[in-house]
Amino acid sequence: MAEEKESFEGQWAPSNVTEENLKEMVAHGVLPAKEIIGWRPACGEAFPSPDTHEVVVFSHFFYGGFALPTSKFFRGILNFYGISLHHLNPNSIVHIANFIHVCEAFLGIKPHFALFRRIFFLKPQPNKSKPCVVGGAGFQLRGTLSQKYFSMPFKTSNKGWHANWFYIQNPEPALPEYSCLPPVYQDTWNSLPIGDEAAQALELMDRMLKLKEQGLQGEQITRHFIKCRLAPIKERSRTAFEFDGKHDPNREEPDSLDFKIMKERMYKIFSNAIVVSYSHQLPVVPYNAFNPPPQVCI
Structure with missing residues (x-):
């Protein structure tokens, strides 16, 4: 068992996240100040060894709509598929954040798990018999829906993200404790x-x-939640369709x-082929406190 643990720990890239990197994230508004949430760099560490009440996170995740504590919907995803945070990759985080935000701000409903399962399946990386410890499970669009769902022109590569890990306090409602084990494929990964x-x-x-x-x-969905300064994956006191502007809690x-x-954040996620212009006119008026959604039973 000890040899197996060493084998799994050896799959981690040594952390390259410094105190200065984390301070820059604070300056960009994607990470709370250390005094608020208690993060610490792991630069030079070969594999994670978090303290009690700490979780291992990746800086890329925070740029894509992740924040702590996480929502019931996000924790439900981890529980249903039997995965941990480090089993996901940056694009999966953006997929989840975008899905939550489109449900709230454009459909006017709370995130709908059956709809999520209808749109996405969880693909083992590189294969189901031996998925990687880090990023070994990625959400992808089901083949029949690639033309029906919103375009997601991701960067062709997020090279280096595996090394962008650090520690952060795990506030309630907490994520599962860190485990060095890889994800285990199960039938739910592709169930409808x-x-x-x-x-x-x-x-x-x-x-x-x-x-x-x-x-x-x-x-456009991503840019909207970034512009509103919302982190869709975070546990929030109200939905995006109740968002009331600058003073929203x-x-x-x-x-x-x-x-x-804003441009830096968008190009950290998406291809340089997209145009991030200063003026941002959405083709659809989003729901919020001033434009509430119609009452629909879902």
């Missing part, structure tokens, strides 16, 4: 909702398709985001 849940998911898919036909794109920072930092 059934019965009434499946019918609800199909109905919501039709509504999503209409949003896409109106011109809504994946990177769920904003990560009260001040408006500098456009230069």
Whole structure:
């Protein structure tokens, strides 16, 4: 067992995250100050050895809508698929954050798990018999939906993200304790909702398709939650369809985001082929406290 543990620990890239890197994340508004959440760098460490009440996180995740403590929906995803945070990759985090935000801000509902399962499956990396410890499980669009869901022009590579790990306090409601083990493939990774849940998911898919036909794109959804200074994956006191502007308690920072930092965040996630212009006119008016969604039973 000790040899197996050493083998799994050996799959980690040594951390290259310094105190200065984390301070820059604070300056960009994607990470709270150390006094608030208690992070610490792991630069030079070969593999994680978190203290009690700490969790291992990747800096890329915070740029894509991740923050702590995480929401019930996100924790439910980890529990349903039997995975830990470090089993995911940066694109999976953005997929989850975008899904939550499109449900709230553009469908006007809380995130719908059956719809999530209808759209995504969890793919083992590189294969189901021997998935990697770090990034060994990635959410991908089901093949039949690649043309129906919102375009997500990700960067072709997030090279180096495996080494961008550090420690942070694990506040309640907490994530599962760190384990050095890889994910274990199970049937739920590719299962579909059934019965009434499946019918609800199909109905919501039709509504999503209409949003896409109106011109809504994946990177616009991401930019909207970044501009609002929201972290969709975070446990929040209200949804995006209740967002009431600059003084909303769920904003990560009260001040408006500098456009230069906005561009940096977008190009950290998406291909340089996308255009991040200063003016940002959405083809669909998002729901919020001033434009509440109609009452629909889902």
